Amino acid sequence: MKEFDLINLLTPGLPHNASVIVGAGDDCAVLDAGLPDRWQLFKTDAVVEGVHFTAETPPEKIGHKALARCLSDIAAMAGTPTSAVITIGLPKAFDAERVRRVYDGLNALARRHGVAIVGGETTTCPERMFLSVAVLGTVAKDKCPLRSGAKAGDAIFVTGELGGSLSAKHLDFEPRLEEARWLAQHFHLHALMDISDGLAGDLRHILNASKVGAELLASAVPVSRAAKLQAKAESSAKPPLLAALTDGEDFELLFTVAGRSAVPLLDAWKSKFSKVKLSCVGKITAGPGLRLRDERGLRELTLHGYTHFA
Amino acid sequence: MKEFDLINLLTPGLPHNASVIVGAGDDCAVLDAGLPDRWQLFKTDAVVEGVHFTAETPPEKIGHKALARCLSDIAAMAGTPTSAVITIGLPKAFDAERVRRVYDGLNALARRHGVAIVGGETTTCPERMFLSVAVLGTVAKDKCPLRSGAKAGDAIFVTGELGGSLSAKHLDFEPRLEEARWLAQHFHLHALMDISDGLAGDLRHILNASKVGAELLASAVPVSRAAKLQAKAESSAKPPLLAALTDGEDFELLFTVAGRSAVPLLDAWKSKFSKVKLSCVGKITAGPGLRLRDERGLRELTLHGYTHFA
Numbered sequence: 001m002k003e004f005d006l007i008n009l010l011t012p013g014l015p016h017n018a019s020v021i022v023g024a025g026d027d028c029a030v031l032d033a034g035l036p037d038r039w040q041l042f043k044t045d046a047v048v049e050g051v052h053f054t055a056e057t058p059p060e061k062i063g064h065k066a067l068a069r070c071l072s073d074i075a076a077m078a079g080t081p082t083s084a085v086i087t088i089g090l091p092k093a094f095d096a097e098r099v100r101r102v103y104d105g106l107n108a109l110a111r112r113h114g115v116a117i118v119g120g121e122t123t124t125c126p127e128r129m130f131l132s133v134a135v136l137g138t139v140a141k142d143k144c145p146l147r148s149g150a151k152a153g154d155a156i157f158v159t160g161e162l163g164g165s166l167s168a169k170h171l172d173f174e175p176r177l178e179e180a181r182w183l184a185q186h187f188h189l190h191a192l193m194d195i196s197d198g199l200a201g202d203l204r205h206i207l208n209a210s211k212v213g214a215e216l217l218a219s220a221v222p223v224s225r226a227a228k229l230q231a232k233a234e235s236s237a238k239p240p241l242l243a244a245l246t247d248g249e250d251f252e253l254l255f256t257v258a259g260r261s262a263v264p265l266l267d268a269w270k271s272k273f274s275k276v277k278l279s280c281v282g283k284i285t286a287g288p289g290l291r292l293r294d295e296r297g298l299r300e301l302t303l304h305g306y307t308h309f310a
Numbered sequence: 311m312k313e314f315d316l317i318n319l320l321t322p323g324l325p326h327n328a329s330v331i332v333g334a335g336d337d338c339a340v341l342d343a344g345l346p347d348r349w350q351l352f353k354t355d356a357v358v359e360g361v362h363f364t365a366e367t368p369p370e371k372i373g374h375k376a377l378a379r380c381l382s383d384i385a386a387m388a389g390t391p392t393s394a395v396i397t398i399g400l401p402k403a404f405d406a407e408r409v410r411r412v413y414d415g416l417n418a419l420a421r422r423h424g425v426a427i428v429g430g431e432t433t434t435c436p437e438r439m440f441l442s443v444a445v446l447g448t449v450a451k452d453k454c455p456l457r458s459g460a461k462a463g464d465a466i467f468v469t470g471e472l473g474g475s476l477s478a479k480h481l482d483f484e485p486r487l488e489e490a491r492w493l494a495q496h497f498h499l500h501a502l503m504d505i506s507d508g509l510a511g512d513l514r515h516i517l518n519a520s521k522v523g524a525e526l527l528a529s530a531v532p533v534s535r536a537a538k539l540q541a542k543a544e545s546s547a548k549p550p551l552l553a554a555l556t557d558g559e560d561f562e563l564l565f566t567v568a569g570r571s572a573v574p575l576l577d578a579w580k581s582k583f584s585k586v587k588l589s590c591v592g593k594i595t596a597g598p599g600l601r602l603r604d605e606r607g608l609r610e611l612t613l614h615g616y617t618h619f620a
Contacts, residue, residue, distance in 0.1 A: 001406040003432045009406065010413050014427040015420045019392055029428030031393060031446075035344050044395040044431050044444055051434045082329055083341060085354040087397075087442040096311040096319065103320050110325045117324040118339030121354050122313045124361045127437045132397040134354055134444030136341075 026147055026209075027076035027193050028137070039144055041081075041137040043073045049128035053171070059098045060105030061171040062131065067106045069196070070135040071113060071175035072251045076194040077146075078184030079139035081177070083116040087132040089125025102131070113177055143184040145192035145255065150210035152286035154190050154256035157265070158279055162199055162250050163243035164226030170249040179273060180253055187265050192255040198246040199281070200301055202254055204290060216282035216301070218294035221245065245292075245301075256284055336457055336519075337386035337503050338447070349454055351391075351447040353383045359438035363481070369408045370415030371481040372441065377416045379506070380445040381423060381485035382561045386504040387456075388494035389449035391487070393426040397442040399435025412441070423487055453494040455502035455565065460520035462596035464500050464566035467575070468589055472509055472560050473553035474536030480559035489583060490563055497575050502565040508556040509591070510611055512564055514600060526592035526611070528604035531555065555602075555611075566594055 001009075011024050021039060022030035028041040047053060047066045067084060074081045086106070090099065110117055115135070159176055176194070183189055191206045199221070207214055218241055227243035238246070257265055262280055269278045282293075290301045311319075321334050331349055332340035338351040357363060357376045377394060384391045396416070400409065420427055425445070469486055486504070493499055501516045509531070517524055528551060537553035548556070567575060572590055579588045592603075600611045 001404070006404075006406060006409060006432055007430075009410060010430070013413065013417055015417050015425065017392070017424055017426040020426045020428055023426065024429045029393070029395065031428065033343055033345070033350070033392075033448075034348075038344075040343070042393060042395055042428055042444075042446065044397050044429060044442070046397045046399065046431050046433045046442070048399060048433055048435055050436070082327070082343075083339070083352060085339065085352055085444055087354050087356045087444075089356065089358060089440060094311070094316075096316055099316060100319060103323065107323055107325050114327055115325065116327040116330045116333065118330055118341065118352055119334045119354060120317075120320070121356050121442075122316055123356045123358055125358055125435070125438075125440060126360070128435075130399060130435060130440050132354070132356070132431075132442035134352075134395055134397075136352065136446070138343075 022146060027073040028079070030077070030144060037141055038138045039141055041074055041077050041079045041139055043070050044132060044134040045069045045073065046130065046132040048130050057171065059101035062129070063102040063104065063106030064109050065171050066131040066133050067109050068173060068175050068251070070133045071177060072194045072196070074135060074137040075175045075177045075180040075253065076192055077139050077144055078180045078189070078192060079137040079144070080181065081113055081115045081135050081137040083118045084110065084133055084135040085118060086120040087123065088120065089123050089130035091126050092124060145184060145189040146209070147191055147193050147206050148209035150191035150206050150212050150256045150284045152212055152284055153259045154284035155259050155262035155280050156203070156214060156256050156282045156284060158195065158199060158222065158252055158254050158281055160250070160252040160277055161222045161224035162195065162252065163224045163240060163247045164230050165247055165249040167226045167230060169226065173251045175251065176253045179276065182272060183255065186268060187257050187261055190256045190258065192253065195250045195252045195254050197248050199254065200245040200290065206254070206256070207288070207290060213285040213288045213290065214282055215285055215291045215293055215298065218292055220279055220281045222277055222279045259283065332456060337383040338389070340387070340454060347451055348448045349451055351384055351387050351389045351449055353380050354442060354444040355379045355383065356440065356442040358440050367481065369411035372439070373412040373414065373416030374419050375481050376441040376443050377419050378483060378485050378561070380443045381419070381487060382504045384445060384447040385485050385487045385490040385563065386502055387449050387454055388490045388499070388502060389447040389454070390491065391423055391425045391445050391447040393428045394420065394443055394445040395428060396430040397433065398430065399433050399440035401436050402434060455494060455499040456519070457501055457503050457516045458519035460501040460516050460522050460566045460594045461568070462522055462594055463569045464594035465569050465572035465590050466513070466524060466526070466566050466592045466594060468505065468509060468532065468562055468564050468591055470560070470562040470587055471532045471534035472505070472562065473534045473550065473557045474540050475557055475559040477536045477540060479536065483561045485561065486563045489586065492582060493565065496578060497567050497571055500566045500568065502563065505560045505562045505564050507558050509564065510555040510600065516564070516566070517598070517600060523595040523598045523600065524592055525595055525601045525603055525608065528602055530589055530591045532587055532589045569593065
């Protein structure tokens with residue numbers, strides 16, 4: 001059984017209560033904590049040695065990545081993170097200096113975004129470091145874009161460049177908190193999420209939640225330099241466009257706005273965030289499915305795109 | 311380096327912000343989320359296969375224990391839990407039925423206490439199941455007992471019976487949420503926590519936080535049947551009183567009230583919770599240190615009591 005099948009098996013049975021606005025299934029849970037104008041956001045994520053980092057990863061980057069993944073999910077709701085708690089599993093003979101440096105990286109990122117680290121649990125994990133983070137945040141009730149709001153005719157945008165993240169960026173990325181809040185403040189975002197499993201895979205979550213389809217324009221997909229270099233260096237590497245569509249751990253924003261807002265949004269973005277690329281990569285369609293348009297025409301993208309591009 | 315030394319190394323450097331009323335160090339973090347009359351509580355905890363349960367543990371009990379530990383920390387603030395998120399680390403070839411049963415146990419406990427399970431993360435942990443839970447709750451601002459409020463002359467109480475928990479109870483215990491809220495509602499609790507590392511060890515946290523000492527009465531410590539049976543069955547087992555003072559995972563409440571409230575509290579408790587034992591086990595003293603009074607007189611309890619009792 002795959003992870004997604006397991007999640008589909010477990011999610012329908014989860015207990016709810018009256019405070020739950022959005023439960024498991026979006027980037028964060030959305031909770032009514034009793035505040036007049038804001039929802040609360042709640043999210044957990046984990047990184048594991050040998051899976052998300054290695055024994056050789058600089059410890060500061062481990063801590064940075066562990067928190068940054070959760071903050072990226074708060075960004076995916078256009079929210080503001082407020083506090084976090086940490087569970088760390090360690091071998092019995094752990095290296096205290098390594099753990100201190102993990103926390104240095106985590107604390108530095110937390111400070112930059114005003115996040116308090118308010119508790120933790122230290123436990124034993126004999127074979128490898130296991131770091132689980134839970135984060136709280138808030139978002140204005142009328143500015144909390146879900147995955148389910150995309151509409152036919154919407155323009156689809158992504159921030160930054162995609163693909164090849166595992167060669168470097170996945171340990172250093174800065175969560176797009178400021179960018180997401182600015183976007184939600186100035187434009188009506190119909191749908192928003194962060195890209196952690198590749199544009200092709202994650203866009204499908206928006207399409208499923210919104211009951212729409214999409215058409216991507218191959219030439220508009222912002223392929224990262226890392227993905228291009230990898231394709232040149234290794235004959236077995238994915239072609240760059242495939243990497244941009246399917247590589248994990250980009251942690252960029254993916255969102256849709258009404259088609260008429262596309263040009264004003266691009267203009268306003270350029271004057272506000274001159275150093276961060278923003279690309280309109282396609283449009284939402286009423287008919288279902290995900291298609292890619294390139295010089296050879298329009299064709300269906302199957303799950304993760306492998307069969308068409310490999 | 312031991313766990314407590316690591317926590318002492320890391321805690322001073324943790325980032326704070328204006329929302330933090332109590333950060334790392336009490337049973338839960340206490341946060342000002344902007345509600346007029348309530349604080350928010352935030353806590354994380356974890357259970358690991360081979361450490362807190364085994365491959366043979368009935369899966370429902372694994373899920374129950376993972377959540378119950380966190381709910382016991384909410385009880386330790388006299389709070390009400392509201393929602394939780396779960397991280398589960400699993401070997402690549404996991405048993406989906408086992409995971410479903412873990413969630414069955416967790417969900418059943420959550421439902422009994424009105425807790426919504428609002429999200430989760432599934433990740434890889436090749437050698438063993440790793441289950442981290444983060445829980446949110448709330449508590450009335452004027453009814454949130456910390457570890458730091460014990461005063462000389464206070465009576466010290468514990469609920470239930472202590473010791474021998476690992477023989478059975480640690481997988482089945484019901485967090486003392488209702489009892490703690492009733493206590494805080496009807497009496498002025500000076501200090502409150504849950505007992506997870508043994509009465510002798512955990513009482514020390516209250517003494518240190520409150521800058522006081524304590525005297526325990528050996529004959530008043532409620533020794534569990536499990537601890538007595540273990541001592542009879544195995545010549546190498548701890549004497550029952552030592553087990554009651556130092557065994558982990560009791561998850562009972564430990565609290566102090568002004569001495570004059572001791573008798574009215576015992577009377578009111580008996581008519582409210584006739585099935586749960588409540589014992590006055592000693593008193594808080596102005597002078598520092600932790601002493602035990604038995605038929606041989608008064609003597610100092612060293613850390614965990616081993617040297618005097620073994």
